[in-house]
Amino acid sequence: MYDLQFARRFDGVSGSAIRDIFKLLGQPGMISFAGGNPAWDALDNETLSQIARDVLAGPDGKALLQYGATEGWKPLREQTARFLREEVGIDVAESEILPTTGSTQAVDLLLKALVNPGDTVLVEGPSFLGSLQAMRIYGANLVEIPMDEQGLDIDALERAAIAYRPKMLYTIPNFQNPTGVTLSTARRKEIARLAARYGFVVAEDDPYRGLRYAGNHLPSIFSFDTEGLVVYLTSFSKLISPGTRVGAAVVKNPQLLRKLVIGKQSTDLHTPLISQALVAEYLARDLLGAHMEKILGMYARQLQTMQRELAALPVKVFPTQGGLFVWCALKADVDTVALLQKCIRNGVAYVPGTHFYANGGHLNTLRLNFSNSTPEQIVQGVAALKKSMEEE
Amino acid sequence: MYDLQFARRFDGVSGSAIRDIFKLLGQPGMISFAGGNPAWDALDNETLSQIARDVLAGPDGKALLQYGATEGWKPLREQTARFLREEVGIDVAESEILPTTGSTQAVDLLLKALVNPGDTVLVEGPSFLGSLQAMRIYGANLVEIPMDEQGLDIDALERAAIAYRPKMLYTIPNFQNPTGVTLSTARRKEIARLAARYGFVVAEDDPYRGLRYAGNHLPSIFSFDTEGLVVYLTSFSKLISPGTRVGAAVVKNPQLLRKLVIGKQSTDLHTPLISQALVAEYLARDLLGAHMEKILGMYARQLQTMQRELAALPVKVFPTQGGLFVWCALKADVDTVALLQKCIRNGVAYVPGTHFYANGGHLNTLRLNFSNSTPEQIVQGVAALKKSMEEE
Numbered sequence: 117m118y119d120l121q122f123a124r125r126f127d128g129v130s131g132s133a134i135r136d137i138f139k140l141l142g143q144p145g146m147i148s149f150a151g152g153n154p155a156w157d158a159l160d161n162e163t164l165s166q167i168a169r170d171v172l173a174g175p176d177g178k179a180l181l182q183y184g185a186t187e188g189w190k191p192l193r194e195q196t197a198r199f200l201r202e203e204v205g206i207d208v209a210e211s212e213i214l215p216t217t218g219s220t221q222a223v224d225l226l227l228k229a230l231v232n233p234g235d236t237v238l239v240e241g242p243s244f245l246g247s248l249q250a251m252r253i254y255g256a257n258l259v260e261i262p263m264d265e266q267g268l269d270i271d272a273l274e275r276a277a278i279a280y281r282p283k284m285l286y287t288i289p290n291f292q293n294p295t296g297v298t299l300s301t302a303r304r305k306e307i308a309r310l311a312a313r314y315g316f317v318v319a320e321d322d323p324y325r326g327l328r329y330a331g332n333h334l335p336s337i338f339s340f341d342t343e344g345l346v347v348y349l350t351s352f353s354k355l356i357s358p359g360t361r362v363g364a365a366v367v368k369n370p371q372l373l374r375k376l377v378i379g380k381q382s383t384d385l386h387t388p389l390i391s392q393a394l395v396a397e398y399l400a401r402d403l404l405g406a407h408m409e410k411i412l413g414m415y416a417r418q419l420q421t422m423q424r425e426l427a428a429l430p431v432k433v434f435p436t437q438g439g440l441f442v443w444c445a446l447k448a449d450v451d452t453v454a455l456l457q458k459c460i461r462n463g464v465a466y467v468p469g470t471h472f473y474a475n476g477g478h479l480n481t482l483r484l485n486f487s488n489s490t491p492e493q494i495v496q497g498v499a500a501l502k503k504s505m506e507e508e
Numbered sequence: 509m510y511d512l513q514f515a516r517r518f519d520g521v522s523g524s525a526i527r528d529i530f531k532l533l534g535q536p537g538m539i540s541f542a543g544g545n546p547a548w549d550a551l552d553n554e555t556l557s558q559i560a561r562d563v564l565a566g567p568d569g570k571a572l573l574q575y576g577a578t579e580g581w582k583p584l585r586e587q588t589a590r591f592l593r594e595e596v597g598i599d600v601a602e603s604e605i606l607p608t609t610g611s612t613q614a615v616d617l618l619l620k621a622l623v624n625p626g627d628t629v630l631v632e633g634p635s636f637l638g639s640l641q642a643m644r645i646y647g648a649n650l651v652e653i654p655m656d657e658q659g660l661d662i663d664a665l666e667r668a669a670i671a672y673r674p675k676m677l678y679t680i681p682n683f684q685n686p687t688g689v690t691l692s693t694a695r696r697k698e699i700a701r702l703a704a705r706y707g708f709v710v711a712e713d714d715p716y717r718g719l720r721y722a723g724n725h726l727p728s729i730f731s732f733d734t735e736g737l738v739v740y741l742t743s744f745s746k747l748i749s750p751g752t753r754v755g756a757a758v759v760k761n762p763q764l765l766r767k768l769v770i771g772k773q774s775t776d777l778h779t780p781l782i783s784q785a786l787v788a789e790y791l792a793r794d795l796l797g798a799h800m801e802k803i804l805g806m807y808a809r810q811l812q813t814m815q816r817e818l819a820a821l822p823v824k825v826f827p828t829q830g831g832l833f834v835w836c837a838l839k840a841d842v843d844t845v846a847l848l849q850k851c852i853r854n855g856v857a858y859v860p861g862t863h864f865y866a867n868g869g870h871l872n873t874l875r876l877n878f879s880n881s882t883p884e885q886i887v888q889g890v891a892a893l894k895k896s897m898e899e900e
Contacts, residue, residue, distance in 0.1 A: 117760070118707060118735040121675075122767055123624050131770045153575050161569030168560035168782065177553030181749035183545050217609060217776040224775050228645070232515050250774035253620070283513075315510060343510040357573035359781040368509070375514055378523045382642035383616050383775060384609035389751035390560065391780040 147497035188215035189392035195399035219363030229375035242472030258474035267299030291439025308340035329416035344369035539889035580607035581784035587791035611755030621767035634864030659691030683831025700732035721808035736761035817890035
């Protein structure tokens with residue numbers, strides 16, 4: 117086997133820690149708080165089976181199998197515009213919406229359009245590790261902005277904007293992954309103001325907005341932007357199906373949108389049309405409302421159960437009103453990477469918090485997912501976590 | 509609107525010329541020889557409608573909607589292994605197959621894994637413009653290897669390998685896009701030998717192999733490789749459906765495969781599972797054989813018609829035994845970019861050949877697609893081409 121020289125962009129990039137943890141989860145009875153998966157009961161395969169049959173047998177059936185436009189399947193752009201208007205309070209033209217293969221691809225394309233190696237991208241500390249990995253592959257200089265219970269620290273953001281002249285800020289405003297924190301309205305306004313002042317793009321990654329179990333929806337950062345600097349990323353992964361891989365970027369700046377389209381052309385040409393049509397038709401049939409009601413009830417009970425069970429453990433549990441995750445800080449001397457091995461022996465898994473920090477550290481933190489376990493499994497899994505901690 | 513600074517990788521990249529030509533094709537009655545689309549009659553939406561219903565309603569229905577592995581849907585890897593064994597003569601393990609979102613993505617991931625800005629990639633002159641664009645975005649130094657009717661010139665390849673120490677050679681061995689040329693068996697062996705000698709990866713992009721209307725199949729370059737340097741790319745776009753976006757990379761080198769998987773993780777996480785399952789189930793039901801028989805008969809007639817009609821024009825028509833394209837050289841002083849405007853007014857479109865050359869030039873060449881027009885349209889379209897040439 118010839119010993120290949122790989123591109124430098126992969127130096128120090130080792131693959132997603134979560135995906136590697138998944139490989140440890142084969143043993144029967146393992147309770148996984150590690151993923152970010154929807155509940156199996158939240159996946160409405162019977163309805164989507166009928167929709168798939170109908171759209172492929174219908175008047176657009178052959179068009180769904182033919183090459184499509186990089187800019188996306190028109191009915192999906194229409195339905196996404198309606199979803200944004202009705203559910204997010206964002207009123208945009210169809211032509212400002214680019215369907216992507218998951219919002220994963222939207223983040224990748226934004227980095228491709230904007231970031232030269234060495235350019236600074238500001239990230240929340242902690243942040244979504246999939247996005248951090250994408251940034252590393254583009255050679256970004258990652259600068260962490262600390263967070264509190266109102267979201268990222270605005271003074272620290274402004275200092276970093278001055279010091280680093282960043283190309284981009286990446287933020288998850290609602291029920292952030294991994295902390296569950298929601299950015300306050302005041303800070304959303306400030307972020308739009310600072311973006312305009314210092315000229316950086318804001319990637320507002322908002323897959324969890326619909327998963328609110330208490331409190332009121334807040335306006336998007338996008339809604340405070342007057343300069344075309346905020347790109348709003350949405351996803352149907354948590355609301356309908358992640359395996360279908362349909363997300364979208366909302367882009368006011370036509371030059372930026374054009375770069376994303378060119379980047380997408382040579383990445384996958386277009387998102388598979390059957391995926392786009394499944395989501396478009398699900399929305400067109402007005403099925404989302406009733407489905408959301410069902411999954412919100414289910415997830416709220418799971419979150420409540422997890423919060424109640426964790427109350428008996430010597431951990432600080434961060435409050436959250438939605439999303440899929442609970443973030444915990446253990447005693448300062450606990451190493452959750454080491455603890456994970458014990459937990460796996462005791463039948464429970466999570467993701468150590470350190471993986472979500474661009475600079476590492478924070479070894480005493482961990483992220484728990486509640487959506488993919490039943491209340492009974494949550495009780496049992498937290499008990500296994502407690503047992504493992506007591507073995508320390 | 510804030511005036512953004514984009515990443516340097518997009519400097520000089522303006523988007524696919526083909527896709528821009530598509531936008532000119534709106535007028536009714538236009539005959540397009542410009543795309544690379546399968547015939548509408550080759551898209552079996554009724555069968556795929558039933559398959560989609562069945563797989564989503566079946567035992568894997570919920571799993572198809574859940575997050576999947578970056579490495580691909582297991583039944584698709586199995587069926588692709590079988591396809592490669594039975595149809596291509598390549599015997600590989602499932603674990604050496606990475607399903608991708610079209611083979612477009614496989615090319616992108618190979619470049620991501622291997623190419624630093626400034627690294628040389630060797631390409632056929634001419635070559636597929638989508639791949640050329642992807643290479644430009646990665647900052648590759650593109651070096652053209654001239655072709656004759658046996659494929660790329662082996663002596664020129666060796667000289668370029670010595671002069672540039674390339675990271676990769678990109679070649680389309682069967683019914684090349686755009687020329688329709690098939691690489692001879694002797695040259696395939698030589699390419700594998702030179703790759704091993706000079707240590708470059710060969711991306712063997714082979715989407716057209718199944719579309720042979722005359723003559724015998726030749727062994728792949730991959731089959732002559734003993735060093736894990738040849739990556740074989742296949743695609744179901746031309747055989748089943750392009751809109752479904754399912755291709756695959758076959759990678760013997762486990763380190764390289766790992767880089768492709770890491771790259772894919774942060775690009776789209778995984779190919780939409782419904783797309784993967786549609787293709788897997790289509791293959792599992794043994795539907796491909798009869799379908800291929802149907803489309804081969806259809807395309808052979810279309811190719812014959814085009815070759816016959818072109819014989820009356822003052823153009824050199826390159827011979828081909830398969831694929832989707834006919835390549836023409838006009839008189840040396842004709843500019844096919846200018847001619848295209850006349851042709852569009854006369855109701856026919858093609859892609860000027862210059863777009864397929866990394867260094868431009870060759871203004872008297874053009875590429876005609878025959879698969880997406882009926883024999884009647886082909887007669888009419890070639891007549892419109894003739895008329896436009898006579899107006900010169």
